[in-house]
Amino acid sequence: MASTKRDLLIDTAQGLFYQHGFRATGIDTILAESGVAKKTLYNHFKSKEDLIVACLYRRDQQLLALLENSIEHLAPQQKCQPQFARIMAFFDALDSWINSDNFFGCMFINASAEYHQADNPVHIACTEHKNLVIKLIEQQLSELALTQPLETAKQLAILADGAIVGAHTTNDSASAKHAKAVAEVLLNSFAQAA
Numbered sequence: 001m002a003s004t005k006r007d008l009l010i011d012t013a014q015g016l017f018y019q020h021g022f023r024a025t026g027i028d029t030i031l032a033e034s035g036v037a038k039k040t041l042y043n044h045f046k047s048k049e050d051l052i053v054a055c056l057y058r059r060d061q062q063l064l065a066l067l068e069n070s071i072e073h074l075a076p077q078q079k080c081q082p083q084f085a086r087i088m089a090f091f092d093a094l095d096s097w098i099n100s101d102n103f104f105g106c107m108f109i110n111a112s113a114e115y116h117q118a119d120n121p122v123h124i125a126c127t128e129h130k131n132l133v134i135k136l137i138e139q140q141l142s143e144l145a146l147t148q149p150l151e152t153a154k155q156l157a158i159l160a161d162g163a164i165v166g167a168h169t170t171n172d173s174a175s176a177k178h179a180k181a182v183a184e185v186l187l188n189s190f191a192q193a194a
Contacts, residue, residue, distance in 0.1 A: 006044045008034050014055040018107050022052055022114045022122070049122060052111065056125040059107050064132060067093050071140065084187055086140040087156065091180035094160055098167040098176050105168035109161065133157055146190055156183055 012034035016025045027048055031038055045051040070093030071086055078085040078092075097103060108126040115122035137160070138153035146152050159179040166175035 005036050005040050009036055009041055009044060009051065010054050010058050012036075013051050014058060014107075017052065017055055018059075018104050018110075022111055049115075049120075052115075053121050053125050056108065056111060056122065056129065060125070060129045060132065063129075064136060066097065067133075067136060070096065080184060081188075081191070083143040083191075084184065086143070087137065087183065087187065088180060090137060090140055090156075091160070091163070091176050091183060094163055094179070095176035098164065099173050103167070106161070106164045109165065130157070130161075133160070144187065144191065152186075152190065155186065159183055159186075 009030065013025070013030045016030060016033060027038070027041065030051075031041060041051070045054065067090065071089045074089035074092045075085045078088045080088050108129045112123050112126040115126075117123060118127075134150070134153045134157045137156050138149050141149050141152060144152075159182055160176075163175040163179035166172045166178075172178075
């Protein structure tokens with residue numbers, strides 16, 4: 001439940017943007033859905049773009065918390081080499097999200113496609129989120145003796161993004177499982193090379 005009008009606007013807009021797109025969702029729709037007056041919206045946000053950025057930062061916090069909590073819960077259940085458990089749990093967390101009723105693709109991939117200029121504040125917020133996901137993945141690799149953990153994390157992030165896009169565009173509910181299998185092969189090859 002939103003505690004302020006600002007929170008209510010973000011919550012409402014976030015749901016609408018995620019399901020219907022950013023450019024396709026107008027301010028009037030957000031106002032009608034939230035019951036907030038236009039003047040109140042512009043007291044909190046200078047523009048629709050500012051509201052989008054606020055929604056992306058909220059989604060960033062939510063998604064990273066979901067992934068971190070899921071990793072903690074799922075890592076002990078992994079049937080793999082112990083040093084791979086946390087990164088395998090990351091892919092299981094993706095699988096759970098992809099197969100939930102609240103999955104409409106990646107809000108950040110969607111937003112960066114609509115706001116593709118690298119210096120746009122919306123695109124910048126998307127880039128920041130994706131870099132935080134790479135950092136989260138890198139943290140899950142800490143038990144592995146990798147010579148280039150950041151590069152490995154970037155490779156695994158590309159697999160994760162591919163799983164998300166595959167699930168969204170081809171309705172492949174097993175895309176995260178496929179990505180997890182590729183990730184395990186990749187990590188095994190690095191472990192054998194070390």
